[in-house]
Amino acid sequence: MSDDVIDAETLDPDFKFEIAKQAGGENMKLCFQCGTCSGTCPVRAINDKYNPRRIIRMALLGMRKEVLCSDFIWLCSTCYACHERCPQNVRIPELMMAIRNIAIREGNIHPVYTSYVTTLDGHGRLLEVGEFENEKRIKLGLPGIKEEAARVRKLFDHTKIREKAAGKQADEKACKTEGS
């Protein structure tokens, strides 16, 4: 991220439309930069790497690569505190997830998301329920759980999330070389 000078030549004026087309990003252009989100954000309060107002401004300006290939887009905790106070209904947590959806297709995927996809693919759930877990459950009088990964796998086959998560979909990936 260039902090001092923004080179207008490198801006992508279509970026805001690209985000608006992505589910969750529809309302970004309504943002009038009041900063209520950043003032409310509990992550912003303890980590100045994350600043929702600034990220939205960068996106509106067309700083496509700087936003999509950054590491700050993963820091929203999706607490929705900003959403409740945003006067323009920008739906900031969902906007951040929309940006992540695009970033992943551009080759920037956080390892946590890679592990989500792999684990859900393998077990149908985020935490494995094997013999050990079921023994503990049964000891407490709880019913055993059978993993149902096959159904989840079929959904994954259809939506091609594995390929997206592996960055195999975009022809020209903005974050290919410097993806964090």
Added chain:
Amino acid sequence: MKEYALFLGCTVPVRGLHYEVSARKTAEKLGIRLVELPEFSCCGFPLEGADHLTSFAMAAMSLSAAEKKGLEIVTLCSACTATLTKANKKLKEDKALREEVNKVLRDVGSEFKGTTRVKHYARLLAEDIGYEAIKAAVTNPLSGLKIASHYGCHYLKPSEIYEGFDSPERPVTLDKLVEAVGAAPVDYEDKLLCCGGGILGIDELSSLKMTQLKLQHIKDSGADAMTFICPFCAVMYDINQKAAETKVGGKFNLPGIYFPQLLGIAMGFSPQDMALNLNRVKVNLKFGEAKS
């Protein structure tokens, strides 16, 4: 006895067994029958930031499983609650998304129709059972105990999906439930603060700083314990309390108790029945005389 489909999600059945045990036992005693559906797996929450369609398809798969049985869904995890409630609302309103999701669901022989409802167990207690009925079911009031409620985020927000059952800025339902079991609700600074669990895997230190801040505020309030209703909040405040102390600072020794555990003890279950031995921070509290 009203019947509901119990949606456990991923975290509760592995890391929140005490939550599950206490919720099932208290529900049964209050006349609620909870059944499992084999189609239930992950709600889709983790994937909204990776691939929107997959996330909604996963939520819709579980919703349609409940629809087929003609059951409403009860949840224990707040993230599952928001994900399923939001998907249920959005898929009913947005025809294009519904058609797209149903195309995916055809591969698993499901279809989203929009005929079920989703409720968090705490909301069910507050709305459907009601505070008076809970008071009437209490045989061992937790009098003398000062309890700080942590509402967490997705139990209340985004508020437009929740039909105004509680306020996202000044929530009361959990405090009223605490009151109904005979304990004293305690207010504290920055009560709405998120547990930080959402970024634990992204930035552990930032996440623990958020956790630690609330532990400090609650400790300052003089509460004997905190109560929560989400397994991920429990991961942060109870399981990771030691990590928050070591990596950020402070010494709290603050028990974190799932609300149904408190409810169960107030209804006469023993601490063992409510699996209080599974809470990571030792619960050394006087619960009156538990008679089971």
